Amino acid sequence: MIVFADIMSAAILFAIPLLIVALGGMFSERSGTINIALEGIMIIGALFSCLYLDSVAKSGWGEKHAQLAMLLAILVAGAAGIIYALLLAIASVSLKADQTIGGTALNMFAPAFAIVLSWAVQGQGQTTINIPTWIRITQETFGFHASAHPGFFEALVFKSLYLTTPIALIILGLTVFLIYKTKFGLRLRSCGEHPQAADSVGINVYKFRYIGVGISGMLGGIGGLAFTTAAGSGFQATVAGYGFFALAVMIFGNWKPMRIFGAALFFALFKVIGAYTGSLAFLPDFSGIKSADNIYQMLPYVVTMIVLIFTSGKSRAPKAEGIPYDKGTR
Amino acid sequence: MRKRLNKIIHSHGFASFLASVASIGIGLIFGFVLLLCFKSSQSITGLGHLLFAGFSTPEKFAKVLYQAAPLIMTGLSVGFAFKTGLFNIGAVGQYIIGTFFALYAGIILQCPWWAAMLAAMLGGAIWGAIPGLCKAFFNVNEVITSIMFNWIGLFTVNLMIPNLPAILDKGVSNRTANLDATNASAIIPKWGLDKLLGSTYMNISILLSILIAVIIFIILNKTTFGYELKACGLNKNASIYAGISAKRNIVLSMVIAGGLSGLGGGIYYLSGTAQFTITKILPAMGFNGIPVALLAASNPVGTIFSALFISYIQVGGEAMQPEFAKEIVDIIIAVIIYLSAFSLLMKGLIMRILNWKRAKRLAAESEEVTK
Numbered sequence: 001m002i003v004f005a006d007i008m009s010a011a012i013l014f015a016i017p018l019l020i021v022a023l024g025g026m027f028s029e030r031s032g033t034i035n036i037a038l039e040g041i042m043i044i045g046a047l048f049s050c051l052y053l054d055s056v057a058k059s060g061w062g063e064k065h066a067q068l069a070m071l072l073a074i075l076v077a078g079a080a081g082i083i084y085a086l087l088l089a090i091a092s093v094s095l096k097a098d099q100t101i102g103g104t105a106l107n108m109f110a111p112a113f114a115i116v117l118s119w120a121v122q123g124q125g126q127t128t129i130n131i132p133t134w135i136r137i138t139q140e141t142f143g144f145h146a147s148a149h150p151g152f153f154e155a156l157v158f159k160s161l162y163l164t165t166p167i168a169l170i171i172l173g174l175t176v177f178l179i180y181k182t183k184f185g186l187r188l189r190s191c192g193e194h195p196q197a198a199d200s201v202g203i204n205v206y207k208f209r210y211i212g213v214g215i216s217g218m219l220g221g222i223g224g225l226a227f228t229t230a231a232g233s234g235f236q237a238t239v240a241g242y243g244f245f246a247l248a249v250m251i252f253g254n255w256k257p258m259r260i261f262g263a264a265l266f267f268a269l270f271k272v273i274g275a276y277t278g279s280l281a282f283l284p285d286f287s288g289i290k291s292a293d294n295i296y297q298m299l300p301y302v303v304t305m306i307v308l309i310f311t312s313g314k315s316r317a318p319k320a321e322g323i324p325y326d327k328g329t330r
Numbered sequence: 331m332r333k334r335l336n337k338i339i340h341s342h343g344f345a346s347f348l349a350s351v352a353s354i355g356i357g358l359i360f361g362f363v364l365l366l367c368f369k370s371s372q373s374i375t376g377l378g379h380l381l382f383a384g385f386s387t388p389e390k391f392a393k394v395l396y397q398a399a400p401l402i403m404t405g406l407s408v409g410f411a412f413k414t415g416l417f418n419i420g421a422v423g424q425y426i427i428g429t430f431f432a433l434y435a436g437i438i439l440q441c442p443w444w445a446a447m448l449a450a451m452l453g454g455a456i457w458g459a460i461p462g463l464c465k466a467f468f469n470v471n472e473v474i475t476s477i478m479f480n481w482i483g484l485f486t487v488n489l490m491i492p493n494l495p496a497i498l499d500k501g502v503s504n505r506t507a508n509l510d511a512t513n514a515s516a517i518i519p520k521w522g523l524d525k526l527l528g529s530t531y532m533n534i535s536i537l538l539s540i541l542i543a544v545i546i547f548i549i550l551n552k553t554t555f556g557y558e559l560k561a562c563g564l565n566k567n568a569s570i571y572a573g574i575s576a577k578r579n580i581v582l583s584m585v586i587a588g589g590l591s592g593l594g595g596g597i598y599y600l601s602g603t604a605q606f607t608i609t610k611i612l613p614a615m616g617f618n619g620i621p622v623a624l625l626a627a628s629n630p631v632g633t634i635f636s637a638l639f640i641s642y643i644q645v646g647g648e649a650m651q652p653e654f655a656k657e658i659v660d661i662i663i664a665v666i667i668y669l670s671a672f673s674l675l676m677k678g679l680i681m682r683i684l685n686w687k688r689a690k691r692l693a694a695e696s697e698e699v700t701k
Binding site for chain 2 (some may be wrong): 036087124240245251301
C-alpha cells in the first residue's frame with residue numbers, strides 16, 4: 001500500500017506544475033493569444049524565485065520562517081513571470097506581431113539568460129542554484145512529530161508536500177469560478193472567441209488580452225518554481241520541456257479548467273509509473289531488452305496520443321486565438 | 331542604371347532586408363551591453379571573438395559551413411510547414427529519427443552515402459507524417475502531436491541503439507560506431523573541399539543543402555502543388571471551396587517537412603566526424619530550425635543566409651569561452667527573433683524614411699524644373 005501512496009504523492013507532485021502552467025496557458029488562449037512562451041516563462045519564474053530562496057537560505061532568515069519564505073518565493077516567481085510575459089503581450093497584442101515568433105524568442109532567451117545570470121551571481125560555470133530543503137512541509141511544520149513508520153495517509157500527504165500544492169488547488173478553484181461565474185470570465189472568453197463582437201459592446205479587447213497574458217505569466221512563473229521543487233535537484237536553467245507538456249495538457253484538457261486538472265493528473269501518473277517499475281510486480285520488466293526504462297519513459301506520451309486520437313474529434317480551440325486583434329478589420 | 335538602383339531601393343524586398351539588418355544590429359548591440367555588464371574589461375575582446383571568429387581561420391570557417399548545412403535543412407522544414415499554416419515544432423524528433431535511419435543504413439546495411447541520406451529522409455518523413463495524419467483525420471493539433479513525438483522519437487532511438495550491437499562503437503553502449511572504420515562509403519564525399527579549407531569537417535553537405543533550398547523554393551513558388559500548399563496555409567476554407575484537398579496537403583506538407591528535418595540529421599551524422607551519443611535531452615540542432623526559419627521569414631532562399639548567420643555567430647560564441655558563457659549567443663539570437671516579430675512595423679518605418687527622402691528629392695527636382 002505504501003508504494004501506491006508513494007506513487008500517488010509523486011504523481012500529484014509532478015501534476016502540480018503541469019496544472020498551474022496549463023491553467024496559465026488557458027487564460028492566455030481564452031483571451032485570444034497563443035502563449036507558446038510558457039517554457040521560457042517557467043524558467044524565468046524558477047530562476048528568480050530560486051535566487052531569492054538561495055539568498056534567504058544563506059542569510060539564515062529563511063530557515064526560521066520557512067513557509068513565509070516559500071510564500072514570498074512564490075510571489076517572486078509570479079511577479080517575474082508577469083514581467084516576462086508582458087514582453088509577449090507587447091509584441092503580440094500592441095504591436096500585432098506573430099504570436100509564435102515572439103513566444104519562440106522568449107523561449108530561447110530564458111534558458112540562456114538563466115545560465116548567464118546564475119554565472120554572474122554564483123561565479124563562472126556555476127549553473128545550478130541549490131534549493132534549500134526546509135521548504136518542504138512536514139509534520140513538524142504543524143507542530144507534531146513524524147511517526148517512525150508512516151501509514152498510508154501520512155505517506156500520501158507528507159512524503160513530498162510543498163506550499164505550491166495547496167496554492168495550486170486554490171488557483172484551480174479560483175480559475176473555475178473566475179472563468180465561468182464572473183463577468184470578467186465571460187468577457188475574457190468573448191475576446192478569444194469573437195473579439196469584434198466583444199469590442200462592439202464596449203469591451204476593451206487589448207486590455208483583456210493583456211490581462212490574459214499577464215495571468216498566464218504569473219501562473220507560468222509559479223509553475224516554474226513548482227517544477228523545480230518537484231524535480232528536487234536544484235535549478236539548472238531548464239524545466240525539461242514542461243512548458244510544452246503543459247501546452248499539451250491544456251489542449252488535452254480542451255481549454256477547460258477541470259479537464260486540465262484531470263489531464264495533468266493522468267499525464268503525471270503515467271510519467272511516475274515508470275520510476276516505480278521495480279516495486280510494482282504486475283508491470284512487465286522487459287528483461288530481455290537493454291535500456292528498457294525507455295519504454296516506460298515513452299509511456300505517458302504514447303498514452304496521451306492514443307487518448308487524444310480518440311477524444312479530439314470534438315476538440316475546439318478558442319476561435320480567435322493566434323490572430324492579433326485589429327480594430328480596423330471585420 | 332540609377333533608375334534601376336532606385337527601383338531596388340524602394341522595393342519591399344529591400345525594406346525587409348534592411349529591417350532584418352536593423353534587427354541583427356540591435357541584437358548585437360544588446361549582446362555587447364551584456365558583455366559590458368558582466369565583464370567590462372574583456373568585453374571588446376569578447377565582441378571581437380563573437381564577430382570575427384568565424385572568418386579568423388579556414389578551419390573555423392569550415393565549421394561554420396559544416397554546422398550551417400543541417401541548420402538549413404531543419405530551417406527549411408519549419409519554414410515549409412509554416413507556409414502551409416502548420417507549426418512544425420517536431421523538427422527535433424524528425425531530426426533524431428532521420429539520424430537513426432541514416433546510421434542504421436550506413437553502419438548495419440552498409441549502404442553508400444546517398445542511400446543512407448535517402449533513408450534519413452524516409453525516417454524523418456515517417457515521423458513528420460504522424461502529426462500530419464493526426465491533424466488531417468483526427469483533428470489533433472499538430473503542435474501537441476509534434477511535441478509528444480519529439481520525446482517518443484528520442485526514447486525510441488535511445489531504446490534501439492543499445493539493442494543493436496552492430497551499430498555501436500567498440501566497448502561502449504551509448505555511442506554509434508565511427509563511420510571511417512565501419513563503412514567509409516557512407517561518409518558524404520568531400521570533393522577536395524576539406525583540403526581547400528584544411529578541415530576534416532568540410533564536405534559537400536553545404537552545397538547539397540543549398541541545392542535543396544533552391545528546389546524547395548521552386549516547388550513553393552513555381553508549381554501548382556506549391557500554390558495549393560500556400561493557399562491552404564493562407565485560407566483553408568477558401569482553398570477547400572476552390573477544390574483543393576486540405577487533408578491531402580496537410581499530410582504532404584508534414585511529410586516533406588519531416589523528410590527535410592530527417593535529412594538534416596543524416597547530413598550531420600554522415601559527415602564522418604560526428605558520432606551519435608545517446609542523450610536524455612532533445613538536440614539543439616532541431617530546435618534551432620525554428621529561429622532559422624523565423625529569421626528568414628520562411629523564405630527558402632533566405633533560410634540559407636539565416637542558417638549561415640546563426641552558425642557563424644555560434645562559432646563566434648564558442649570562441650568567446652571561457653571568459654563568457656556561449657549562451658550569450660542564444661540571447662542575441664532571441665533578441666533578433668523578437669525584433670523580427672515586428673518586422674512589418676520596422677519595414678513600414680524604413681519604407682517611410684526611404685520614401686520621405688525620395689519625396690523631398692522629387693519636390694526639389696520639380697522646383698528646379700519650374701525655375
